Amino acid sequence: MxxxxxxxxxxxxxxxxxxxxxxxxxxxxxxxxxxxxxxxxxxxxxxxxxxxxxxxxxxxxxxxxxxxxxxxxxxxxxxxxxxxxxxxxxxxxxxxxxxxxxxxxxxxxxxxxxxxxxxxxxxxxxxxxxxxxxxxxxxxxxxxxxxxxxxxxxxxxxxxxxxxxxxxxxxxxxxxxxxxxxxxxxxxxxxxxxxxxxxxxxxxxxxxxxxxxxxxxxxxxxxxxxxxxxxxxxxxxxxxxxxxxxxxxxxxxxxxxxxxxxxxxxxxxxxxxxxxxxxxxxxxxxxxxxxxxxxxxxxxxxxxxxxxxxxxxxxxxxxxxxxxxxxxxxxxxxxxxxxxxxxxxxxxxxxxxxxxxxxxxxxxxxxxxxxxxxxxxxxxLRYLPEPKQSLEGLDVADGLEGRVLMIGFGRFGQIVSQFLLSEGIDVTAIDSDADMVRSAARFGFKVYYGDGTRLDVLRAAGIEHADLVVVCTDKRESTDVIVELIRSEFPLAKLYVRSYDRQHTLKLRKLGVDFEIRETYESAFTFGMQSLEGLGYDEGRIAEVAETIREREAARLAIQMSGGQISYTDIQGKLLPQPLTVPKRRAKALNEEAAKATADAAE
Structure with missing residues (x-):
C-alpha cells in the first residue's frame, strides 16, 4: 500500500x-x-x-x-x-x-x-x-x-x-x-x-x-x-x-x-x-x-x-x-x-x-x-515581410512647410492636433499606416502618408521649416529611431516626444528632447485625483497631494539621470511636507518610497 x-x-x-x-x-x-x-x-x-x-x-x-x-x-x-x-x-x-x-x-x-x-x-x-x-x-x-x-x-x-x-x-x-x-x-x-x-x-x-x-x-x-x-x-x-x-x-x-x-x-x-x-x-x-x-x-x-x-x-x-x-x-x-x-x-x-x-x-x-x-x-510568421500597403488615393508627403510637423496620427496625435488646429496653427501630419491616413480623411483631417524614420521623408514633410516637431508614434522602437535621426540631422529642431514608459523617458531625456511625457502619465494623475475626491478629500488637499507626487517623481527621475548625486535630505525636504490630513500610514509609505528611490539610485 x-x-x-x-x-x-x-x-x-x-x-x-x-x-x-x-x-x-x-x-x-x-x-x-x-x-x-x-x-x-x-x-x-x-x-x-x-x-x-x-x-x-x-x-x-x-x-x-x-x-x-x-x-x-x-x-x-x-x-x-x-x-x-x-x-x-x-x-x-x-x-x-x-x-x-x-x-x-x-x-x-x-x-x-x-x-x-x-x-x-x-x-x-x-x-x-x-x-x-x-x-x-x-x-x-x-x-x-x-x-x-x-x-x-x-x-x-x-x-x-x-x-x-x-x-x-x-x-x-x-x-x-x-x-x-x-x-x-x-x-x-x-x-x-x-x-x-x-x-x-x-x-x-x-x-x-x-x-x-x-x-x-x-x-x-x-x-x-x-x-x-x-x-x-x-x-x-x-x-x-x-x-x-x-x-x-x-x-x-x-x-x-x-x-x-x-x-x-x-x-x-x-x-x-x-x-x-x-x-x-x-x-x-x-x-x-x-x-x-x-x-x-x-x-x-x-x-x-x-x-x-x-x-x-x-x-x-x-x-x-x-x-x-x-x-x-x-x-x-x-x-x-x-x-x-x-x-x-x-x-x-x-x-x-x-x-x-x-x-x-x-x-x-x-x-x-x-x-x-x-x-x-x-x-x-514573424519573419515574413509585411504586406505592401496600397497607396492608391493617398497624398504622399512632399514639399510641405507647416509650422508644426506631427509624426504619428494615432489616438494620442489626434488629441494633440486639436489644440493646435483650434488656434489656427498650420500642422503637417504624417503617418506610415495607410489605413490610418484614409480613416483620418473620412473625419476631415488632412494627413499625409510618410515614414518618419526616413530622412528624405522628413525633409519632404518640411522639417527644416517647422518651428516644432511633435513625435506621437505609438511604438517605442520607431520613436527612438525618429528622435535619434532628428537629433543627428537637425540638432536645432525643437522636439516634443510621446514617451512609452519611465525607462523610455530617461532615454529620451538623454537624447536631448525638449519635452517628453509618458502616454499614460496625465490620465493616471487625473484618475488618482478623482479617486481621492470619491473618498471625500477636499480639493485643496488633493491638489497638495498631486503636487507632492509630481515633485517626488521629478526628483526620482533626477536621481536616475544624475547617477544618485541628489541627497536623501534634499529629496525629503522637497517631497515630504507635513502630511496634514494624509493618514499616518500614507506618510510612512511616502518616506519609505523616497528612501528606496535613493537606495536604488546609489546602487
Missing part, C-alpha cells in the same frame, strides 16, 4: 516538475509553452524515461482543461456578441470544414487509400486542436480581437461537426461498431434536447443557485459550484454525443451576463491552466516513438502533405471571405494541424473496421506532430 502511494507521488512530482522545468525554458528560447509541455510529456512518457505507461489515462482527465478553457471563453462571449458571430460560425466555419474535408479526402484517395479510409483520415485532420489554438491566441493576446473571434467561431463550428462525423464513421463501418448505434435522427434529437436542457438550466436555475450560495459566505462552496456548472454541462453534452467543450462553452455564454461572472472566472482559472498544461503533457506522452522509427517515411509524408494542403485550403477560404493577406496567413498557420478529436474518430474507425491498427498509429502520430509544429509555424 505504502509502495503504491510512493509510486503515485513520484508520478505526481514528475508531472509537476516536467512542466515547471520545460515551459520556462521553451518560452525563454521563444518556442512557447505548448512545445514545452509536449517535449516534457515525451521525456517522462512511456517512450522516454518511462515514468508513465498509460498516457490515455492522463489525457482523459486533462481534457477537462480544454473544457474549462472554453467555459472561460464563453464567459467573455455575451449572447448578443455570439449572435453577431453567426455568419462567421455557420458561414466561414462550414466553408472551412467542407473545403478542407474535400481537399484532404481527395489527397488520401490519390495516394491509394480506400475512399472510406481517406475520408476518416482527412476528417480527423480537418478538426483543429482547440487546446493548441486557444492557448496560442491567449499567449498572443488575440482571443478578443476580430481576427481571434473569427478563429473561435470556426472552432465552435468544428465542435458542432462531431455528431455528424461520428455518425458517418458508424455508417462506413463494416464490423460491430453499429450494432447498438442509434439512428442519426435519434442522435440529432438527443443532441438538440441536451442543448435545450443546458440553456434552460442556465436561464432559470444557475443565477438563483449562485445567489443562495453567495449568502452563505463560503468561498469553497462557490468554487465547488463553479466546477459543478462546468463539469455538469460537459457531462450532459458528452452523454448526448456532443463535445464536452461545447457544453462548457454554452454554460459560459449563459452566465456571461450574470453578476457572478467575474467570481466564476476567478474560481475556474487555476484549474483551467493546470489541466490544460496536463493535457499537452498527455499528448506528448502519447507520441509512439516506435511508430516514428518504423514508419517515419509515411508519417513525414502525411505530416507535410496534410499540413500544407490544409493551410492552402484555409488561406483560400479566408481570402474568399475577404480576410486580408496577413490574417489569412495567420489563420492558416494556426489551424493547419489536426486536433485532439482525431484520436476519438480514429479509434471509432478502427472499431468499425474502416482503418486498421497500423494506419491508426501512423495517423495518430501525424496529428500529434502537427500539434507540436503549430507553434513553430506561427513563430515563422
Amino acid at each position: 505504502a509502495e503504491a502511494q510512493s509510486t503515485d507521488l513520484v508520478q505526481l512530482v514528475a508531472l509537476l516538475g516536467a512542466g515547471v522545468v520545460a515551459v520556462p525554458v521553451f518560452k525563454r528560447i521563444g518556442l512557447g509553452s505548448v512545445i514545452g509541455y509536449l517535449a516534457a510529456g515525451v521525456a517522462i512518457g512511456p517512450f522516454g524515461l518511462g515514468l508513465f505507461t498509460d498516457p490515455q489515462a492522463i489525457l482523459h482527465v486533462a481534457e477537462l482543461g480544454v473544457v474549462m478553457f472554453l467555459f472561460v471563453i464563453g464567459l467573455e462571449m455575451r449572447p448578443s456578441r455570439l449572435w453577431g458571430l453567426r455568419r462567421e460560425i455557420f458561414g466561414l466555419g462550414v466553408a472551412q470544414v467542407v473545403v478542407c474535408g474535400i481537399v484532404l479526402t481527395g489527397a488520401g484517395i490519390l495516394v491509394g487509400l480506400p475512399p472510406a479510409a481517406s475520408f476518416v483520415a482527412g476528417a480527423g485532420f480537418v478538426l483543429t486542436s482547440t487546446a493548441t489554438v486557444m492557448q496560442l491566441l491567449d499567449e498572443r493576446g488575440e482571443t478578443a480581437s476580430p481576427a481571434g473571434q473569427r478563429i473561435v467561431s470556426i472552432l465552435l463550428l468544428e465542435d458542432l461537426s462531431i455528431v455528424p462525423l461520428i455518425a458517418a464513421v458508424v455508417l462506413l463501418g463494416t464490423t460491430g461498431a453499429d450494432d447498438h448505434a442509434l439512428p442519426f435522427w435519434q442522435s440529432a434529437l438527443i443532441a438538440v434536447g441536451a442543448v435545450a436542457a443546458v440553456v434552460a438550466a442556465g436561464r432559470w436555475l444557475l443565477n438563483p443557485m449562485f445567489r443562495i450560495l453567495a449568502r452563505a459566505n463560503a468561498r469553497e462552496v462557490m468554487t465547488a459550484a463553479a466546477l459543478l456548472v462546468v463539469l455538469g454541462a460537459a457531462l450532459v453534452m458528452q452523454l448526448s454525443g456532443l463535445s464536452m467543450a461545447m457544453g462548457a462553452f454554452l454554460a459560459g455564454v449563459l452566465l456571461s451576463e450574470s453578476s457572478f461572472r467575474h467570481q466564476l472566472e476567478a474560481d475556474i482559472e487555476p484549474f483551467r491552466g493546470l489541466l490544460l498544461g496536463l493535457f499537452f503533457l498527455g499528448v506528448g506522452m502519447s507520441l509512439d516513438l516506435r511508430v516514428l522509427v518504423l514508419d517515419w517515411e509515411y508519417i513525414l509524408a502525411a505530416l507535410a502533405g496534410y499540413m500544407i494542403l490544409k493551410a492552402i485550403a484555409i488561406f483560400a477560404v479566408a481570402r474568399l471571405f475577404r480576410a486580408d493577406r496577413r490574417e489569412a496567413l495567420t489563420r492558416a498557420a494556426m489551424m493547419a494541424q489536426g486536433g485532439e478529436f482525431a484520436f476519438v474518430l480514429y479509434s471509432a474507425a478502427v472499431a468499425g473496421g474502416v482503418i486498421d491498427g497500423r494506419l491508426n498509429a501512423i495517423l495518430t502520430a501525424t496529428v500529434i506532430l502537427s500539434m507540436a509544429l503549430t507553434p513553430l509555424t506561427v513563430l515563422a
Whole structure:
C-alpha cells in the first residue's frame, strides 16, 4: 500500500516538475509553452524515461482543461456578441470544414487509400486542436480581437461537426461498431434536447443557485459550484454525443451576463491552466516513438502533405471571405494541424473496421506532430515581410512647410492636433499606416502618408521649416529611431516626444528632447485625483497631494539621470511636507518610497 502511494507521488512530482522545468525554458528560447509541455510529456512518457505507461489515462482527465478553457471563453462571449458571430460560425466555419474535408479526402484517395479510409483520415485532420489554438491566441493576446473571434467561431463550428462525423464513421463501418448505434435522427434529437436542457438550466436555475450560495459566505462552496456548472454541462453534452467543450462553452455564454461572472472566472482559472498544461503533457506522452522509427517515411509524408494542403485550403477560404493577406496567413498557420478529436474518430474507425491498427498509429502520430509544429509555424510568421500597403488615393508627403510637423496620427496625435488646429496653427501630419491616413480623411483631417524614420521623408514633410516637431508614434522602437535621426540631422529642431514608459523617458531625456511625457502619465494623475475626491478629500488637499507626487517623481527621475548625486535630505525636504490630513500610514509609505528611490539610485 505504502509502495503504491510512493509510486503515485513520484508520478505526481514528475508531472509537476516536467512542466515547471520545460515551459520556462521553451518560452525563454521563444518556442512557447505548448512545445514545452509536449517535449516534457515525451521525456517522462512511456517512450522516454518511462515514468508513465498509460498516457490515455492522463489525457482523459486533462481534457477537462480544454473544457474549462472554453467555459472561460464563453464567459467573455455575451449572447448578443455570439449572435453577431453567426455568419462567421455557420458561414466561414462550414466553408472551412467542407473545403478542407474535400481537399484532404481527395489527397488520401490519390495516394491509394480506400475512399472510406481517406475520408476518416482527412476528417480527423480537418478538426483543429482547440487546446493548441486557444492557448496560442491567449499567449498572443488575440482571443478578443476580430481576427481571434473569427478563429473561435470556426472552432465552435468544428465542435458542432462531431455528431455528424461520428455518425458517418458508424455508417462506413463494416464490423460491430453499429450494432447498438442509434439512428442519426435519434442522435440529432438527443443532441438538440441536451442543448435545450443546458440553456434552460442556465436561464432559470444557475443565477438563483449562485445567489443562495453567495449568502452563505463560503468561498469553497462557490468554487465547488463553479466546477459543478462546468463539469455538469460537459457531462450532459458528452452523454448526448456532443463535445464536452461545447457544453462548457454554452454554460459560459449563459452566465456571461450574470453578476457572478467575474467570481466564476476567478474560481475556474487555476484549474483551467493546470489541466490544460496536463493535457499537452498527455499528448506528448502519447507520441509512439516506435511508430516514428518504423514508419517515419509515411508519417513525414502525411505530416507535410496534410499540413500544407490544409493551410492552402484555409488561406483560400479566408481570402474568399475577404480576410486580408496577413490574417489569412495567420489563420492558416494556426489551424493547419489536426486536433485532439482525431484520436476519438480514429479509434471509432478502427472499431468499425474502416482503418486498421497500423494506419491508426501512423495517423495518430501525424496529428500529434502537427500539434507540436503549430507553434513553430506561427513563430515563422514573424519573419515574413509585411504586406505592401496600397497607396492608391493617398497624398504622399512632399514639399510641405507647416509650422508644426506631427509624426504619428494615432489616438494620442489626434488629441494633440486639436489644440493646435483650434488656434489656427498650420500642422503637417504624417503617418506610415495607410489605413490610418484614409480613416483620418473620412473625419476631415488632412494627413499625409510618410515614414518618419526616413530622412528624405522628413525633409519632404518640411522639417527644416517647422518651428516644432511633435513625435506621437505609438511604438517605442520607431520613436527612438525618429528622435535619434532628428537629433543627428537637425540638432536645432525643437522636439516634443510621446514617451512609452519611465525607462523610455530617461532615454529620451538623454537624447536631448525638449519635452517628453509618458502616454499614460496625465490620465493616471487625473484618475488618482478623482479617486481621492470619491473618498471625500477636499480639493485643496488633493491638489497638495498631486503636487507632492509630481515633485517626488521629478526628483526620482533626477536621481536616475544624475547617477544618485541628489541627497536623501534634499529629496525629503522637497517631497515630504507635513502630511496634514494624509493618514499616518500614507506618510510612512511616502518616506519609505523616497528612501528606496535613493537606495536604488546609489546602487
